[in-house]
Amino acid sequence: MLDINWIKANPAAFDAALSERKNVPFKASELIAMDESRRSAIAAVEDAQAKRNALSKLIGQAKAQKDEAKANELMAEVASLKDAIQTGEATRKEAEDGLRNALLVIPNIPLDEVPRGADxxxxxxxxxxxxxxxxxxxxxxxxxxxxxxxxxxxxxxxxxxxxxxxxxxxxxxxxxxxxxxxxxxxxxxxxxxxxxxxxxxxxxxxxxxxxxxxxxxxxxxxxxxxxxxxxxxxxxxxxxxxxxxxxxxxxxxxxxxxxxxxxxxxxxxxxxxxxxxxxxxxxxxxxxxxxxxxxxxxxxxxxxxxxxxxxxxxxxxxxxxxxxxxxxxxxxxxxxxxxxxxxxxxxxxxxxxxxxxxxxxxxxxxxxxxxxxxxxxxxxxxxxxxxxxxxxxxxxxxxxxxxxxxxxxxxxxxxxxxxxxxxxxxxxxxxxxxxxxxxxx
Known part of the structure; x- marks a missing residue:
């Protein structure tokens, strides 16, 4: 399996190297787009988790101050974030699986000394x-x-x-x-x-x-x-x-x-x-x-x-x-x-x-x-x-x-x-x- 970070850094070299390989199903631009979707999904989950953690601290503070109304309001926000995190995790897994499955069907890159040809x-x-x-x-x-x-x-x-x-x-x-x-x-x-x-x-x-x-x-x-x-x-x-x-x-x-x-x-x-x-x-x-x-x-x-x-x-x-x-x-x-x-x-x-x-x-x-x-x-x-x-x-x-x-x-x-x-x-x-x-x- 090829390294997506190398593909992102060398998209033209990737496409050129695989131009004479048979049945290559994806271009570098398509793989890079998949990786960007994966990274966006990861970032969304991490943001939601960070917000949930921050709100949890605030809930503790509100309860310490016996502000039940504020605590209940914050707990409602945490509950909504829980649903967002679950949805985000599913999106993240789908994006990660999609990229991995795409990389699994990409052939290896030939060394420079390999003869170029069709068959x-x-x-x-x-x-x-x-x-x-x-x-x-x-x-x-x-x-x-x-x-x-x-x-x-x-x-x-x-x-x-x-x-x-x-x-x-x-x-x-x-x-x-x-x-x-x-x-x-x-x-x-x-x-x-x-x-x-x-x-x-x-x-x-x-x-x-x-x-x-x-x-x-x-x-x-x-x-x-x-x-x-x-x-x-x-x-x-x-x-x-x-x-x-x-x-x-x-x-x-x-x-x-x-x-x-x-x-x-x-x-x-x-x-x-x-x-x-x-x-x-x-x-x-x-x-x-x-x-x-x-x-x-x-x-x-x-x-x-x-x-x-x-x-x-x-x-x-x-x-x-x-x-x-x-x-x-x-x-x-x-x-x-x-x-x-x-x-x-x-x-x-x-x-x-x-x-x-x-x-x-x-x-x-x-x-x-x-x-x-x-x-x-x-x-x-x-x-x-x-x-x-x-x-x-x-x-x-x-x-x-x-x-x-x-x-x-x-x-x-x-x-x-x-x-x-x-x-x-x-x-x-x-x-x-x-x-x-x-x-x-």
């Missing part, structure tokens, strides 16, 4: 802080070459008899899959490998968070109110809980309503969890295979930092996600998303796109974002500096990476002409030494 066509390939394509190319695994037309993952998986969409559809409907035998183990191995890598080599703390969360948590990480249609809700007493769309939600909310000490930061958390998304806005997209599922596993990375450190933390988090693909031997590229393609809560986002030979294209496998204090304001998450000053923390999140999509990338990049799949070296210990998954006889 993914305006994304720019990112080669790191040194900006050298040659250096980046040497550091990344090469594209595999095939003497035959490579297959898509679902063709190989179904031919092996270890990937079943029909059974999943009978059980749960479209956009679900059943993995079996060695392919199920391979998917589990990929997730375990990623988790171990982030904990043992990248400095994250492993967490097993709840998979059901309250609305407050979803507001904190900006899934609500804007993306309610993408969530799966379940009744819970008089309220409801939601299945997590990503472990970003519980991990980031660890610091909600908290004042951290500066020496506690950075806080780096990782979790391997199922994720659940209704994919409400993706009708007709990626209907074959595992690319877009209602249920999938993902290793999530979350970092909580000071404002000064968040830029460097973003680069570290990107490198941590890249390391997964490097160790798996998957060719990829990094894209910096444009203003029109960037997520609602992000200031800047890098997408890692893995090369999928079966599709002959790159597909997103990880998204790594810095959110500044946007989520921290929604969660009231702050840090107390060594100078005693209290500020909002900065939050970051990223896929480290999506397990199902990593499985797809391994299946397509390591496929063999006979229909089997070679196992990347780093996964073989998790696969009990298997070096390949054989084709169905």
């Amino acid at each position: 993914e066509a305006d994304n720019k390939e990112y080669f790191g802080l040194n900006g050298s394509p040659a250096t980046a190319a040497r550091a990344r695994p090469a594209k595999p070459s095939f003497s035959y037309k490579p297959k898509e993952h679902f063709e190989t998986g179904e031919a092996m008899g270890q990937m079943d969409f029909e059974v999943a559809a009978k059980i749960s409907g479209a956009r679900f899959v059943v993995l079996k035998s060695h392919l199920a183990r391979l998917e589990r191995s990929i997730g375990q490998f990623m988790l171990d890598l982030h904990v043992d080599q990248h400095g994250y703390t492993e967490v097993q968070p709840p998979l059901l969360v309250k609305d407050d948590a979803l507001y904190g990480t900006n899934q609500l109110p804007k993306f309610a249609d993408d969530l799966f809700f379940t009744p819970h007493g008089e309220s409801r809980l939601a299945l997590i769309p990503t472990a970003e939600v519980p991990l980031t909310n660890f610091v909600r309503e908290t004042i951290l000490a500066e020496d506690e930061l950075p806080l780096r958390l990782t979790a391997l969890t199922p994720c659940f998304r209704s994919e409400a806005g993706s009708a007709g997209r990626d209907t074959r295979g595992m690319l877009r599922q209602h249920q999938f596993n993902k290793v999530e990375m979350v970092a909580i930092t000071t404002p000064e450190a968040s830029g460097d933390e973003h680069e570290k988090m990107l490198a941590d996600a890249e390391d997964v693909l490097k160790q798996l031997g998957i060719h990829y590229r990094v894209m910096m998303l444009s203003t029109g393609d960037m997520g609602f809560g992000a200031q800047k986002t890098y997408d890692l796109e893995a090369w999928l030979p079966g599709q002959d294209t790159y597909r997103e496998i990880s998204s790594v974002s810095v959110c500044g204090d946007f989520q921290a304001r929604r969660m009231d998450a702050r840090v107390k500096g060594k100078d005693g000053k209290i500020r909002h923390v900065h939050t970051l999140n990223g896929s480290g990476v999506a397990v199902g999509r990593a499985l797809i990338a391994v299946m397509e990049n390591y496929q063999q002409e006979d229909g089997s799949i070679a196992i990347p070296d780093v996964l073989q210990p998790y696969m009990k030494g298997l070096t390949s998954i054989g084709a169905k006889s």
